[in-house]
Amino acid sequence: MTxxxxxxxxxxxxxxxxxxxxRxxxxxxxxxxQSVLPSLVASGEQLLILGGGSNLLLTAxxxxxVVHSRILGVQSSDDGADHVLLRSGSGVVWDELVAQCVAQNLH
Structure with a gap:
């Protein structure tokens, strides 16, 4: 943690x-x-949640x-029919996840 x-x-x-x-x-x-978020919320401090960091424009x-999730990893499970369940960390970059799904024909 940082x-x-x-x-x-x-x-x-x-x-x-x-x-x-x-901060x-x-x-x-x-x-x-789970160890840090309760105290941050309880502090009443303004919080900005940051994932992969794209689509963020700060001009000041x-x-x-700033609370930054760097939780990575992607898991997939196939139910054998036409459904695939994906579970990804909140720090996974959305564009990279979509590209991975397309590459693996999961769309």
Whole structure:
């Protein structure tokens, strides 16, 4: 888990515009998320939830906590009929997941 203050969000900002946040908390698994999220919610601090980081445009600093899920992994199960169940981590990049599904003929 990562917990930083006055964090530079440029790498997460779609157009690379310089912006910072008051606090940045990133977790890599469900257990880390479960340990940190209750205290963040209870604090009353403004929260911005960040997944893969695409489609985010900050034009100024964010005066709150950015919560970044880095939970990866994709699982699929085929029921033998015409259905495939996908389960993905909240940090999986949507475009990459769709491309993987197309490549594996899961559409």
């Amino acid at each position: 917990d930083l203050y006055n964090y530079d969000l440029t790498a997460h900002n779609t157009f690379g515009i310089n912006a910072r946040c008051k 940045y908390v990133a977790f890599d698994n469900v257990e880390e998320a 600093d964010y005066n709150g906590t």
